[in-house]
Amino acid sequence: MSKALRIGVAGLGTVGRGVVKVLQQNGDVIAARAGRRIEIVAVSARHRSNDRGVDLSSYRWYDDAAAMAADPGIDAVVELIGGADGAARRIAETALQNGKALVTANKALIAHHGMALAALAEEKKVPIRLDAAVAGGIPIIKAISDGLAANRCTAVFGILNGTCNYILTQMEQTGRSFADILADAQRLGYAEADPSFDVDGIDAAHKLAILSAVAFGARLSFSAISITGIRDVTPVDMKYADEFGYRIKLLGIARHSAAGLEQRVEPCLVRKSNPLAAVGDVFNAVVVEGDFVGRTVYEGRGAGEGPTASAVVADLVDVARGNRTPVFSIPVRQLTALQAVARGALVASFYLHLRVLDEPGVIAAISESLRDQEISIENLVQRGEASGGGIDVILTTHETREDKLITAVDKISKLRTVLNRPVAMRMIRA
Amino acid sequence: MSKALRIGVAGLGTVGRGVVKVLQQNGDVIAARAGRRIEIVAVSARHRSNDRGVDLSSYRWYDDAAAMAADPGIDAVVELIGGADGAARRIAETALQNGKALVTANKALIAHHGMALAALAEEKKVPIRLDAAVAGGIPIIKAISDGLAANRCTAVFGILNGTCNYILTQMEQTGRSFADILADAQRLGYAEADPSFDVDGIDAAHKLAILSAVAFGARLSFSAISITGIRDVTPVDMKYADEFGYRIKLLGIARHSAAGLEQRVEPCLVRKSNPLAAVGDVFNAVVVEGDFVGRTVYEGRGAGEGPTASAVVADLVDVARGNRTPVFSIPVRQLTALQAVARGALVASFYLHLRVLDEPGVIAAISESLRDQEISIENLVQRGEASGGGIDVILTTHETREDKLITAVDKISKLRTVLNRPVAMRMIRA
Numbered sequence: 001m002s003k004a005l006r007i008g009v010a011g012l013g014t015v016g017r018g019v020v021k022v023l024q025q026n027g028d029v030i031a032a033r034a035g036r037r038i039e040i041v042a043v044s045a046r047h048r049s050n051d052r053g054v055d056l057s058s059y060r061w062y063d064d065a066a067a068m069a070a071d072p073g074i075d076a077v078v079e080l081i082g083g084a085d086g087a088a089r090r091i092a093e094t095a096l097q098n099g100k101a102l103v104t105a106n107k108a109l110i111a112h113h114g115m116a117l118a119a120l121a122e123e124k125k126v127p128i129r130l131d132a133a134v135a136g137g138i139p140i141i142k143a144i145s146d147g148l149a150a151n152r153c154t155a156v157f158g159i160l161n162g163t164c165n166y167i168l169t170q171m172e173q174t175g176r177s178f179a180d181i182l183a184d185a186q187r188l189g190y191a192e193a194d195p196s197f198d199v200d201g202i203d204a205a206h207k208l209a210i211l212s213a214v215a216f217g218a219r220l221s222f223s224a225i226s227i228t229g230i231r232d233v234t235p236v237d238m239k240y241a242d243e244f245g246y247r248i249k250l251l252g253i254a255r256h257s258a259a260g261l262e263q264r265v266e267p268c269l270v271r272k273s274n275p276l277a278a279v280g281d282v283f284n285a286v287v288v289e290g291d292f293v294g295r296t297v298y299e300g301r302g303a304g305e306g307p308t309a310s311a312v313v314a315d316l317v318d319v320a321r322g323n324r325t326p327v328f329s330i331p332v333r334q335l336t337a338l339q340a341v342a343r344g345a346l347v348a349s350f351y352l353h354l355r356v357l358d359e360p361g362v363i364a365a366i367s368e369s370l371r372d373q374e375i376s377i378e379n380l381v382q383r384g385e386a387s388g389g390g391i392d393v394i395l396t397t398h399e400t401r402e403d404k405l406i407t408a409v410d411k412i413s414k415l416r417t418v419l420n421r422p423v424a425m426r427m428i429r430a
Numbered sequence: 431m432s433k434a435l436r437i438g439v440a441g442l443g444t445v446g447r448g449v450v451k452v453l454q455q456n457g458d459v460i461a462a463r464a465g466r467r468i469e470i471v472a473v474s475a476r477h478r479s480n481d482r483g484v485d486l487s488s489y490r491w492y493d494d495a496a497a498m499a500a501d502p503g504i505d506a507v508v509e510l511i512g513g514a515d516g517a518a519r520r521i522a523e524t525a526l527q528n529g530k531a532l533v534t535a536n537k538a539l540i541a542h543h544g545m546a547l548a549a550l551a552e553e554k555k556v557p558i559r560l561d562a563a564v565a566g567g568i569p570i571i572k573a574i575s576d577g578l579a580a581n582r583c584t585a586v587f588g589i590l591n592g593t594c595n596y597i598l599t600q601m602e603q604t605g606r607s608f609a610d611i612l613a614d615a616q617r618l619g620y621a622e623a624d625p626s627f628d629v630d631g632i633d634a635a636h637k638l639a640i641l642s643a644v645a646f647g648a649r650l651s652f653s654a655i656s657i658t659g660i661r662d663v664t665p666v667d668m669k670y671a672d673e674f675g676y677r678i679k680l681l682g683i684a685r686h687s688a689a690g691l692e693q694r695v696e697p698c699l700v701r702k703s704n705p706l707a708a709v710g711d712v713f714n715a716v717v718v719e720g721d722f723v724g725r726t727v728y729e730g731r732g733a734g735e736g737p738t739a740s741a742v743v744a745d746l747v748d749v750a751r752g753n754r755t756p757v758f759s760i761p762v763r764q765l766t767a768l769q770a771v772a773r774g775a776l777v778a779s780f781y782l783h784l785r786v787l788d789e790p791g792v793i794a795a796i797s798e799s800l801r802d803q804e805i806s807i808e809n810l811v812q813r814g815e816a817s818g819g820g821i822d823v824i825l826t827t828h829e830t831r832e833d834k835l836i837t838a839v840d841k842i843s844k845l846r847t848v849l850n851r852p853v854a855m856r857m858i859r860a
Contacts, residue, residue: 131577148569296568301725309722
């Protein structure tokens, strides 16, 4: 057996502890698969004194993770600090500059600086591995760049944020509001004190940018992603989605076609027969479509100590085996700046939730606005059961261009009889 | 870019044609991912004259595939002939003996001779890749040996045969009999003229043996697999399974625990909430459980030109990249002969279908036989609606050891009032 791969772990939070546990418990089988042992030689975190429930006594301790990243006794650095800049970025750059492999679970870092880091890694002829950054324990980056390597991918989409999926699942099951469930989730530790990264869709968008690069060979462009979070989803939407045969999921959707690259994160109504609809709680799932393989689906835990550590250590196995596949599947200079599809050009069916005054002519005015944009109504439900002023009108449309829908909704929202900012959500019918 | 990987394709049926198409259509993106071009230089099939709908004019033609496998101008041989012995085995051995990489979609060959071939490959320091042999386009071998490399796997199970899944889905949707649907499937080309390999579970068992080796490091032992096909599943079973909240699926199930290795292929009742229950038609799906990652699920097309060719070419990319991972994830000499769990030791809930005379005391006699084995009944349904002599009694049990069930069913089948050979199926509740 070759000599061990010596690693340094920067960051000893949930995932860092998990990585230590995986390597301590499964070291023998991992060595058999990797062809050599993977040995932690150093660790780094902000506070040495914390009791982390794992034995760190045989590892060198670094207060300064960047110093660890320069340690000549280390072959690969595992960056588990998080954040697009600051310490994480410094460690990543230091590791690569010093000719070390980099394994990271940091989607923000990669979504914002992945191209520069990949270029540096190629210059230094060392690998970056980041499967843990997307969908936790699901080996989705490897699935696309290795398992589906024969295909031109046409679409990648899925449930990429476990916190949002947990909140939406709870809303669906309890009928309670977003704010209530979020407060619970924060108490239980499923959501951060500042939940914005998760519930506003930013975390999912970081992951989607990475998936687009790997699947389509697209240059990373976080700013090209249209992002809508889940704050505006209400119990009423949950109820009618269910009645129409759908579930509401926050999806990241990337599609590559002759029209260009579509990249969006938004809550969608997903038909119950779609495999994504059945994915509840903190689970993640990703659908990848390729020109020869057709549709494939990958599901598992998207976060947490064990699943994310599983992905980090699988990446270390990859490094230990000497695999030199480029980080985004092809060399960074070959990534292409794909033209973004204009937001309004999307063709889809939509769900619309309006709160209106219960008086004559309301439905007529709404349906005229839709007709003027040649939007055809599929379902319309009005029930006299709303609380607190006004009643709910729910409708779904046949396929239409989104800019037409936006024009119609703009007009509808200005009607005296319409009380809310209308909620519009895309429907995934297949 | 390094020089091209030169390949020879043996067998130009559905999958062989697919491989040619993939490499002709997607050659550029495949080269970008592989780091070099993958070039077909030779092909071989039984009949040169057939029009295969692809342009083969620029490739050397071999009537004798084994001669092609010895061609010094070829780096990797793709074996798509099929069958555990004969030409396929000869070509595989010749390729390895001559120091060439082997890529195969042949599960029978690997299930029966995989250990010897792997040993030869290791001796010659060349790779074997076989992801196309299991679950078609789903990159399940890579998912386990690369993506989940950090885990001790505890279970691998799933829908591994598209023909059976198609037949069962059709039976469920139409209420028609196995024989009727099989005849249709044969007319449509979804089932072979001799359907035994598929419907008797042998094909699924070949795949399960390979999955066990990769997931658990188990020595291949096809004969250790307990195999039951789908011929005995009736429309009555379909109907009651649905009523109880289940679907009937042919599953391959491998579990590794302190008790040893369980390997079975059999029709099971799968609860509708289980992701496998929603997998219909010719689709395959595999669940893999690991100690850190938890449960992960992989779904896609399990057969056909495009999906299987996608897997073959992904394996060629792996070879072109110089990946040297052992064929069963660890070196063949490190594979362990795992103790098989005795069939009777399985603990599960069971579904039981009896056809009985409609007279007093029948249910009493049946329930006594179960009670004598300490088997507790969960549901019992008797309806006076059977055709042709006798009525159907359907019951489900709470968890019991299988040997107790077998003893009880033996006794029940000898009752004068029981008219059929009772059908017992395992229930998957989670």
